[in-house]
Amino acid sequence: MSGVRDPxxxxxxxxxxxxRTTLAATVVLLLTVRHQLVASGGVLGWAAVAVAVAAWLGLxxxxxxxxxxxxxxxxxxxxxxxxxxVCGCAIAPAAAGAGLLLLRGG
Amino acid sequence: xxxxxxxxxxxxVSPRRMEAEGSAPDFRFSLANERTFLAWIRTALALVxxxxxxxxxxxxxxxxxxxxxxxxxLAGGALCAVRAIHHWARCERAMRRGExxxxxxxxxxxxxxTALASLLVxxxxxxxxxx
Numbered sequence: 029m030s031g032v033r034d035p036x037x038x039x040x041x042x043x044x045x046x047x048r049t050t051l052a053a054t055v056v057l058l059l060t061v062r063h064q065l066v067a068s069g070g071v072l073g074w075a076a077v078a079v080a081v082a083a084w085l086g087l088x089x090x091x092x093x094x095x096x097x098x099x100x101x102x103x104x105x106x107x108x109x110x111x112x113x114v115c116g117c118a119i120a121p122a123a124a125g126a127g128l129l130l131l132r133g134g
Numbered sequence: 135x136x137x138x139x140x141x142x143x144x145x146x147v148s149p150r151r152m153e154a155e156g157s158a159p160d161f162r163f164s165l166a167n168e169r170t171f172l173a174w175i176r177t178a179l180a181l182v183x184x185x186x187x188x189x190x191x192x193x194x195x196x197x198x199x200x201x202x203x204x205x206x207x208l209a210g211g212a213l214c215a216v217r218a219i220h221h222w223a224r225c226e227r228a229m230r231r232g233e234x235x236x237x238x239x240x241x242x243x244x245x246x247x248t249a250l251a252s253l254l255v256x257x258x259x260x261x262x263x264x265x
Contacts, residue, residue, distance in 0.1 A: 038165040045172040052179040059186035066190065098165075105164035105226065111171060111219055112146045118175050118215035122182045126208040129189055129201050 039098045046091040046098075049114075056121050057084040063128070072128055079124035087117040145223035152223070156230035167225050174218035177244070181211035188255065194262040203254060210247060 060080035064073040090113050097103055144151055158164075185207030192200055217240050224236045 036162060038162045042165045042169050042172075045169040049172045049176050049179070052176045052183070055183045056179050056186065059183055059190065063186060063190055102161050103165070104161065105158065106168050106171075107149050108146050108152055108219075108223060108226075109149065111168075111222060114172075114175060115146075115215045115219045118178045118182065118218075119212045122178075122185070122208045122212040122215075125182065125186055125189075126205050129204055129208075 039101070039103055042103075043095050043098050046095055050088055050091050053084050053087045053117065057081065060121060060125060063125075069128055069132060072131055076121075076124040076128040080121045083117040083120040086120075087114060090114050090117065142220060142224060145227060146219050152226060152230070155227045156232060159229040163229050164226065167222060167229065170225070171218050171222040174221070175215060178211045178214035178218060181207050181214055184251075185211060192255065192258060192262075195258045199258070203251065203258075207251060210244075210251075214244065 057080050060077055063069065064077050067073070069076065090110060094106060094110065185204045188207060189200060189204040192203075195203075221236070221238060221240070228235050
């Protein structure tokens with residue numbers, strides 16, 4: 029199979045899916061930063077921004093590494109741990125945001 | 135039941151456990167499964183962004199209901215992400231074993247929850263204190 033080009037362009041489509049995912053993560057990062065700039069959440073707000081930036085960078089690195097491996101004509105399946113890391117990068121900003129909203133008080 | 139869940143969770147982190155199951159499917163099936171996983175991650179990220187947006191842009195709403203709705207959306211996003219890896223691992227294992235893909239109630243649950251959240255936001259916009 030290796031070397032034979034897939035007419036369904038599966039590797040390319042998967043690469044684009046990774047790119048769209050990093051784009052979605054960027055929106056989450058921007059909203060977290062906006063919250064800090066507009067509402068000024070203090071130290072807690074900066075902590076949430078730090079978590080969001082770390083998660084965003086984590087996702088970018090994970091996507092970049094996967095994109096490189098998807099360059100060949102017949103790539104292997106993703107490793108479970110790699111995808112678990114991506115999950116963590118989605119859960120971290122959710123947890124940081126929820127913590128920020130719940131701890132800021134009325 | 136608890137043991138089965140534990141086995142499924144171990145699949146998320148252990149490539150060796152995954153490789154011990156059956157044989158590798160056609161790479162195109164694995165890539166399709168990966169894209170489905172990424173689509174669910176984007177759904178999770180959209181819910182997280184929605185939660186943050188509700189808090190920042192639905193300012194006509196009182197503090198408590200706004201926070202409750204925002205945190206519910208954030209929690210939904212986190213749940214969606216966990217479910218994404220869980221479903222990916224179960225599908226990948228089913229493909230390796232040559233079994234039918236696992237059925238799931240989650241899309242129905244998500245559809246109903248999203249509809250409910252949309253109605254709540256719409257009601258807040260129409261009947262909110264500032265209108």
